[in-house]
Amino acid sequence: MSAAGDKMSAAGGEAGAALSVAIRSKVYGAGGPEPVDAVKDLAFDVESRKITCLIGPSGAGKTTTLRILLGLDTAFDGTVAPPPESAGIAMVFQEPRLLAWRTVEQNVRLALPRAERGRSLEALFAALGLTPWRGRFPGALSLGMQRRVALARALAQTPRILVLDEPFVSLDDASAAALRGLVVDSVAGTGVGVLMVTHNVAEAIAIADRLVLVSGRPASLVATVPLDRPRETRDRAWAEATRADLAHRYPGIIAV
Template identity: 85%
Template sequence: MSVAGDSSEADRTALTVEIRAKVYGAGGPEPVEAVRDLAFCVPTRAITCLIGPSGAGKTTTLRILLGLDTAFDGHVTPSPDTAGIAMVFQEPRLLAWRTVEQNVRLALPRPERQRPLDTLFESLGLTPWRGRYPGALSLGMQRRVALARALAQTPRILILDEPFVSLDDASAAALRGLVVDSVADTGVGVLMVTHNVAEAIAIADRLVLVSARPASLVATVALDRPRDARDRVWAETTRADLASHYPGIIAV
């Protein structure tokens, strides 16, 4: 584990974020500063986990990255309109009256909706479920469909907002494995927001730690050990080390 900056990865950066300030109700009687001096990048072929206290401003940051909030001081490069971003939310957000395959294809531009997706469905274990409706699927399988819908768009950047919350350990581990495989197979850059430090330590290439509101960059921490060598002892030692250095962000 090491504290690292972003400059060494500039040659493989999918997204650069610099939010100098984001204030709600600016100029009003009770302005709320949500983000201040938050700068980081999302490299390709890597998983970056954004971790911070509840209410820190992580959701505001995601809205800015997605282009849903443009009233801020700073920049996102490339712009959300051209960055090639796909999003997986906490809830699968599937259309109950559409089949699995229809839900995935509806995310594509109309001219591309008939292109072959056999390899994608096979890689995510969804081939037998293509004709089923979301109501027939477990929450874990629904989240696989949501991941398939995002990956079908062939994004350069995949943003995950607490994608494994409320899943049992086995389902969460399986879905984490699919995300890791997607990075290896496609080279996508992943930004995952999570409160689960253990899962971040398990799969992230680096952690972006942010303070309580207003969200500010505290540290960027590289996790250098290969994922298949991250045993329990290393994970527990890494968490304890993080907690000692960043007690307001990482709990013991």
């Protein structure tokens, strides 16, 4: 794992990256009496068919970073390429944010442009195990199933970039593992590039192709760490050794 080399690579952008983010500075209250530096010198890429995990302390500025790359915050110094309005980004939030008075299928179709709402979603529902639940309302579903619906709603938009904000939090181990598997399968099946924000280092080590480690506020790039071992061979011993190595090298970011 060469953190220094990857850090330079991320700062300069990678050929073929589906999304390149370079935030030189984001300051809240700039020019006021108490400006707050939220993000500084943070650059990384998201590649197609790859899962990138963004990891940093609570309150570091990860949510601010997501708002910038989604185009919800434009008051920053830096670049997002391609720009959010043309990047083809779909978002899955920590909370499923489903409409309680709409069925599973209606919730998914409402995310589509009106002209596309009649197209077939059979394959998508089947792939996510949602076919039997299409006519149910969200209140009849477990949290894990509701998050599957939220994932389906995002994937139905055929995005180039899928952004996941703590997508497995509060789930039991079996539900979290099942949803992680669906995300991995979606990457393989669609070629989408995934950016996942998580505090769970173990789940990041389990599925990520690369970790982007950021410091406490202001969020700055500390290192990018490639995880080159094939996911299917990442056994518990390797995962624990990898976490221990990261904790030793980056003690302020990765807990022992």
